[in-house]
Each structure stands twice: as structure tokens, then as C-alpha cells.
Amino acid sequence: MLNIVFYFQVHQPYRLNHFNVLDIGRDTELFDDKLNGLVMRKVAEKCYLPTNKLLLDLIKQSEGRFKIAYSITGTAIEQFKLYSPETLDSFKRLVDTGCVEIMGETYFHSLAFLYDTNEFLDQVAMHRDLMQKEFGYYTTTFRNTELIYQDRLSDLIYEVEGFNTIVTEGVDRILQWRTPLYAYKNYSKDINLLLKYYQLADDIAFRFSNRDWPEFPLTVQKFVSWIDHLTLAEKGGKNQFLNLFMDYETFGEHQWASSGIFDFMKYFPKEVLARPHLGFATPKETTELANYQQESLSFPQPVSWADEERDLSAWLENDMQKNAIETLYELFDKIKQKGDPELLRTARLLSTSDHFYYMCSKYFQDGDVHKYFSPYDSPDQAYTYFITALAELEERILG
């Protein structure tokens, strides 16, 4: 049997104000509340509310056979409360169906894993507490920021009580001849690993409305026939997992409603469930469903789900990104020595990976996805505001 594992990432950062040197020391607000509110309300209206409603209906119609998983960041939850409480309520109703898994991650969608292990574990614990508080849900599957994964991550997560599964990208250079359709184990065989089937996931997330794509338009029949095809190779009765991981904003925001993405989703579960050899599963169910000896995979170098490279280069390639993040984590040390909770929160809001994504200069000239997501005119501008904000933060530490 092939189980489709849907996991949707729900995240909104706190975007920075256009922070200038002259604003330092004047109690100027670091974050652009107006813009953040605007974005949250817009995305809620275009994506979160209609998609949640659709998925809730689908779960009810399927009588619990349609299942999905979410990872929702702390910064997103906070901003739901501030700008769109009805969105948070609709997520709660989804969790109440019992067909929705909530996954664990860093509260601030940060890159702390790469720079500060203690801070990383703190943020993971904060997130678990929040999920418990908001949804009454105890997380057991872990998703690191942007699916960044490396052997060391499994070591850390294994140490955190309760986590037994990690999801990451099905990177070709790791998988080589293998297929991401099976559940794997981490290098030490302690943790269950699920790998994104990026070809099919990206057909929905990135290519769905692309008219230059030879397969355009993507119909439910076509997509399900491709999935049908995947099951042919497995003759031994092993359970397979088709991991379709994507940003939740794919629905209605990255792919507009006019592209037909909602209709696609509306008819997809029915088409799948009409076939006896296909079904849906949540990430945590895979540990039970894996009816075979799971092969272990080693990831010596970090991978992620971003860009063609599927490495860290979207956040940590150029000097601006490196100087910014190194400076930030030095400040973390100073703040923790000082023990000021308000400063710590500010530093954590600045640790959100999006800030470094905006500074990416890899494809900027081509007006690629980085530009689409950036509230700034250029990576240089994003860097200038960020590094100036770090100067403000340091003055606050000294003050």
C-alpha cells in the first residue's frame, strides 16, 4: 500500500522595520507591525481560512481517511492571535478531528541548530509547550527549519524525549539509487526518517500554475495516475510513503485561487481513496506502518528543501548573511549572560531564518523566488536594516 503523507508548513516571520542608524537608542520599534498585520490578514484571507475550511470538509467527507500534518511556527501562532484569531480557531477545529498531526520545530523558525545548540533546544522546547497549550497536542515528529537536516540533528532530537520521527528533503546526492518512498532510519538507527518526494511535491507547490511546464495543466487524474505508477515497483507488500511536503501558502497565495489549486485539492482525496492500494497517513503513523527493516541513511553535510542546491546557500552563502548571523549569535551569548528576557525575545525574533533569506543574492538579478518573498528592494537593503537592528540590540544590552 502507498500512503500519501501530506505535511504543510505554516509560518510567518516578524518582518523588520526600515531601521536606520538614527533610530538607535530612541526606543524605535524594531519590527514593522503594520506590514506584518497586513501580510497576515492578506494570507489568512487568501490561504489559511479557505484552505482550512476545505481540508476540514474533506476530512469529514472521507470519514477520517484523509489525513494531514502541520508544522506551525510560534511566530505564526503569535501573529494569528494578533491579526487573525479566527485562523487559529480554524486550525484548532482541524486538530480536533483527530486526523491532523501537529509537528515539532523551533518556535522562531530559526537556524539555531547550526549555531547554538542550547538555544536550538530551548526553541524546540518552547514550541512543544506552545503546541500543547494551543492544541493540546504532544508533538512526536520533528521538522527542522526549512527541512535542514544533518546526522547531528538526529542526535540532538533523539535526546529530546518523545520525538521519534524527523522529516527532511529527499536529496538525490544522499538517496542516490534509492527511492524516497520508503521510511528510512537515521545513521544511528534511532530515529525514523521521512524524505520528501520533491518531484511530485514541487509539481503542486511550484509548477502548478506554470504555463511553460509541459504537463500544464495538472489535473487530479493525471497526478493520481503518476502516483499509481509509483506503486508498480513494489511487489513485496511493503508499505510505501509518498511524502508531499510543502508550504501551506501554496494554496491560494503562491498558487492563486484562479489557478484551480483549490479544486485540485477538493477532488484529490476522493480520487486517491477510490483506489484500494492508495491511502493517506500522518508522519507519526509511519513508524507503525513501516513493515520492513528500515535502511539507515547518513547525512554528513546539511541539506534543506530550498532552491536547486538543496543546501544552506539560501541563508548562508554570501558574506552579508554570514556576518549578520555570526553577529546575532554572539549577541545571544551576551544576552544570556545578562539574563534579560525581553532582549532574549528580541534576539529570538531576529533569529527567524527569513531575515537571512532576504539577504540572499544568488538569484536576485533573475527576480526569482527570493525576491517574491522579500519585503525589501534588494539583499543589501535587507542586510543594512538587519545589521543596524543588531547594533540597536547591542546598545540595549549595554544600556
Next chain:
Amino acid sequence: MKVLMFTWEFPPLISGGLGMACYGMVKALLAQGIKVDLVLPTKELVYFPLREESDVDTLPAVFVDPLMHKEYSRRTFTTVNERLDYIGINANPETYFSLRDIKLYAASVKKQYWLSEVVSTEEQELWDEMTTNLIGDEDLMRKVQEYTLRADRFARTLTYDLIHAHDWLTYPSGMLAKQISKKPLVVHIHATEFDRAGGPGDERVHKIEHAGMTYADMVIAVSKYTAQMIMSRYRIDTGKIRIIHNAFSIPVDTVLTKQRIFKGPTVLFLGRVTLQKGPDYFLDIASKVLKVHPEARFIVAGTGDMSRHLLRKSAAMRLKNKFLFTGFLNRKQVERILRAADIYVLPSVSEPFGISPLEAMAFGITSIISKQSGVAEVVHHAFKIDYWDIDLWAETINHLIENPDKCKKMGIDGMEEVNRIQWDEAAEKIRHLYSSVLAEFIRRPLN
């Protein structure tokens, strides 16, 4: 005495020191009873008849077209800025007359028309040098062409005793006005193309500078440094060159009291971020100082063609959050950054004068200035260092950081010194120069 003055910058239309210098100079000239008809690169065809000191702030304007002037006079404006907006002056240099307007105007005037009045072959050569080099499709060249074509109207309709043109952008206009009116021409060198480009620069600009200076009756250089440049690079008759240093008068409403932004020592670079000003030296100096004094902050105030390079290089050098950029600052913001600084540095590669150090000193900021600058000739209470001697710059800054009392004293001494360098004195020199040029002119037989 009435002067027809051409300049490219005048507050609020300003991008650098030229506008500030013209403002201080004209104000002081007015105080000495000299009348000035000022021509600026405005959107509308207007000039500014300045008669009293206060006129430099209100900028009364006259439209050359009487009908348009009538309409303009009938309007009421609540603020000066609103009125200036109507005329088309703005703090933002990109809003000089639009390129669409230029096309319309350029088509209506023929270059040959001016040449018909040229007399001697020597003049003819200079005219050819100017007109053949006033070519090109870049925004700036097109704007200079337009400005020059308009100068024709002013030169013919206004009455004046002599012509004063500031920097190459207005030399063609000055030449044209002299050609039409036969009145003496004074050209003022605030910067040459060698200073701006930090190398050979634009050939066309050199030629225009050369033609303008040679065609002029008198050349004012803002420093010995510049005079030397004019003699050696442009071969201008030394007998025509006069050195009149710029001065600095701080606007009366300026707030000078210190208001720190950073707790640590704050080192400031203020000016255009362009090769001439040596911003890359500033970066190297910062990197050296920060190794000894990580508590220091280095601020780049201003923008320019090297901003991006500097930003990325500072990140590559991992100067953390100690090397910061303010971006473009308006007048009030410049004041605020000056109030926050402890040490001012001007590592210019080539600086004909450099008003900004005087401004910094007026705020009591200890200044370190490049030896390759005109301002180094007039101030004593400032450190002067060769722009390339990065070790010495760094040592000096370290020394000042380690001896805050000494730093403070130097700042106060500098402040007192700058307060004595007033425009009145420079304006008096200019007035004398005007008089002698006019006397010479009256004695000269008409050919």
C-alpha cells in the same frame, strides 16, 4: 554691482558641498551690497533675483516669460517649499527639468546661432572645444546642454556687470553669457574632473573645464591644492588664478549639543560614498581600529556609487554590527549624526576643499583630514594625514579613543577655530576680485 551667477546647486537643491558653498558665499556677497541674479537647473525657465541677505532662504523667482510670471505672481503659496516645488526645485537632484522638456527645447535653438558672434580665432578654438565636447546622451550631459541653451535667454534679457560660473556644469553657460554680453567672466573651481574621478575621468569634462577656465577673465580656486591642480593639469595662465578658501557659516537654527547614539566612541565618515572621498580607506581604518577597540562604531553617512561595494566588503571583513550605513541623509538628519559623533574622518584621495570637516568641527568633533585636501590649508586644530597612510589613521584614532580628554580638547579648539573662518572674509576677497576685473574690463579697449 550686479552679478549673473550660474550654479548647479543651491539649497534646497543640493547634493554636495557646492550648494553649501554657494549659499554661504552668496549670502555674504549680498551683505556686502552685491546683487546677484542666480540661475539654477530649475524645471521652469526662471531666475532668482537676490538682493538682500534673507533672499537666499526665500529664493524670490522671476519667470522669463512675462505671461507665466503673471500667473505665478497671482498664485499664493503657504510655504517656501510649496513655491519652490512649483518652480521645480527639489532637494532631490533627479527632479531637475525632465528629459522630455529638454528635447522640446533643444530642437528650438541652433548652435551656429551663437558662433555667428565669435570674433577672434583664439575664441573660435575655445568655442569649438566647448561645443564639440558638450555632447552625449547621458542624463547629466543632456541637462547641461539644456541649461546652456537656456543661458542664452538669461544672457540676453538680464542686465549685469559680470558673470560668475561655478564648476564645469555651468562653464558653457558662462562662456555663452560672456560671448553675448561681452561682460567679464569669473569661473570658480570647486572641484575638477581629476578630483571627482580619482583618475583621468571624462575627457569631455576636461575639455570643457579647460575651455571655460581659458575663456574666463579670472579663475577662483578654492585652495592652493586646487590652484596647483589647475596650473599643472590644465596649464591655465597663473596670472588669472586667485585662491579664495571656502568658509563655513553654520545655520543659525542648528542644534549643537551632543546627543549620543552609541555608548562607545563613534567615528564618522560623512559625504558621498565615491572614490574621491576615500570610503574604502575608511573601511580599512575601521578594520584596524576595531581589532584594538571593538567598542568603537564606524558610521558611513551618505550614499554613492561605492555604497554597495563598501557594504559587501564590510560584511566580508566581518566587521559585525560595528560598521554601519545610514543611507542618504537630509539636512536635519546630518545634524543628528554630527551630534552623535566623537571623531570625524575625511580620508579623501583628492579634495579641492572639503566643507564637511568644517561643519564637523563646528559641532566640536575632533577631525582627522586627508593631507590631499584644500581644507587642510585653513585649519590647524585637526589632524592631517596622507590618505593612504592607514596605519597612521588607525593609530591616531586609537590614541584619541584612549585619551578622551585630549580628544575633547582638540574638538573644542577646532570649534573655536572654525567659528573664526567666516564667509564674510571670503566674500570680501571675491568683491575685491570683482572690482579689479571690472576695472580692468573698463580700461580694456573694445575690439
